[in-house]
Amino acid sequence: MADLKFSDFTTGEKARIAVLVARMGKRGLAGDSVDLSDLQRRVERIEKTAERRKNKK
DSSP states (O other): OOOOOGSSSSSHHHHHHHHHHHHHHHHHHTTTTOOOOHHHHHHHHHHHHHHHHHHOO
């Protein structure tokens, strides 16, 4: 993945990532055996979208 900066994300993407990270943190409080992969995949999808937009320029 290319080097993405915070400024490469739209405001909506930043907000969605913040919500997903907060949800990961909340789930993480439940213990080490909790699966976070679904939320991590969603963040990765947002990152890929931002990367595609950045490389299009």
